[in-house]
Amino acid sequence: MTQDILVHTEGGITTITFNRVDKKNSITAAMYAAMADALEAAKADASVRVVVLQGDMAIFSAGNDIGDFQRQPPSSREESPVFRFLRGIATFPKPLVAAVCGPAVGVGTTMLFHCDLVYAGDNAAFSMPFVNLGLCPEAASSLLVPQMMGYHRAAEALLLGEPFMAEAALEVGLVNRVVPPAECNALAQAQAKKLAAKPLSALIETKRLLKGPQAAKVLEVMDEEGDSFRRMLREPAAREAFSAFMEKRKPDFSKV
Ligand code: COA
Numbered sequence: 001m002t003q004d005i006l007v008h009t010e011g012g013i014t015t016i017t018f019n020r021v022d023k024k025n026s027i028t029a030a031m032y033a034a035m036a037d038a039l040e041a042a043k044a045d046a047s048v049r050v051v052v053l054q055g056d057m058a059i060f061s062a063g064n065d066i067g068d069f070q071r072q073p074p075s076s077r078e079e080s081p082v083f084r085f086l087r088g089i090a091t092f093p094k095p096l097v098a099a100v101c102g103p104a105v106g107v108g109t110t111m112l113f114h115c116d117l118v119y120a121g122d123n124a125a126f127s128m129p130f131v132n133l134g135l136c137p138e139a140a141s142s143l144l145v146p147q148m149m150g151y152h153r154a155a156e157a158l159l160l161g162e163p164f165m166a167e168a169a170l171e172v173g174l175v176n177r178v179v180p181p182a183e184c185n186a187l188a189q190a191q192a193k194k195l196a197a198k199p200l201s202a203l204i205e206t207k208r209l210l211k212g213p214q215a216a217k218v219l220e221v222m223d224e225e226g227d228s229f230r231r232m233l234r235e236p237a238a239r240e241a242f243s244a245f246m247e248k249r250k251p252d253f254s255k256v
Contacts, residue, residue: 005035005038009045011193013048013052017055024062025056025062025108026061027061027063027065027107028065028068029074033085049195050096052098053098053111055104057102057121057184058181059102060102060104061103061104061108066242070242077226089111089114090218091215093207094200095195096116097118097191099119102121102123103163106128107139113140114139117188118169118174121178123166125163126165126174127162128145128161130158132251133241134235134238135229136225139225142221143217143221148172149172149173236256
């Protein structure tokens with residue numbers, strides 16, 4: 001079992017913490033599997049009412065581990081822990097609360113579209129640099145980002161892939177509140193505690209209704225994106241982007 005994800009349950013709240021700070025909380029296959037397991041356990045356990053996702057005060061997550069992308073790109077939906085995690089978070093029936101400080105890159109940002117409440121430190125920096133890696137959106141972000149931000153801001157976020165800060169995320173509605181980083185995890189816990197005191201059946205039914213008929217569409221888009229993403233992981237643009245990152249140099253896309 002990996003120590004890079006910590007799971008702690010207390011008072012009806014399961015807290016999942018990224019614990020790989022030396023690698024900027026980038027997410028390996030083992031970490032996706034651990035998070036998917038934790039979500040499944042939290043769903044099945046009637047005493048758990050809320051799940052909190054959190055990182056460190058300086059870094060939420062640098063997204064997928066790029067070395068993993070190079071070494072073991074997922075070949076099918078079924079055998080991919082990434083996909084298990086994304087499906088798990090998109091279909092999780094109980095409230096999900098996130099506390100985000102520092103960079104939230106790639107899936108570090110897209111997972112937040114599936115959280116119900118998102119609190120950010122004022123140092124949070126969100127980015128979805130899929131194009132810069134020769135890849136395409138995932139986690140149904142091609143559907144959810146334009147819905148949330150409007151088409152042009154979504155195109156800027158997804159085509160240029162540049163970071164946007166906590167205040168901009170607050171303005172577009174990705175974030176509920178911005179606080180000093182030292183207060184962020186405590187705020188998420190305090191909000192989770194309020195939720196944990198409420199009747200679970202009413203929380204679940206309200207979340208189901210809030211997600212509405214789009215819930216099935218989200219999974220459909222996630223599948224379509226996933227098929228493209230897995231294909232693109234093996235193509236020259238992505239191979240060049242990953243090699244460049246590992247070799248700490250700028251990628252050269254002039255030939256792809
Ligand atoms: N996958 C694998 N390793 C990663 C990583 C990732 N996504 N992100 C960071 N790391 C590693 C670095 O290789 C470095 O390892 P080293 O100490 O062995 O050299 C270590 O984490 C520290 O990263 P560094 O880039 O030096 O930190 P920073 O503070 O200058 O920058 C980020 C932080 C998050 C802005 C930067 O690391 C980054 O952009 N990471 C890649 C993000 C990305 O493209 N993710 C994929 C999205 S799909």
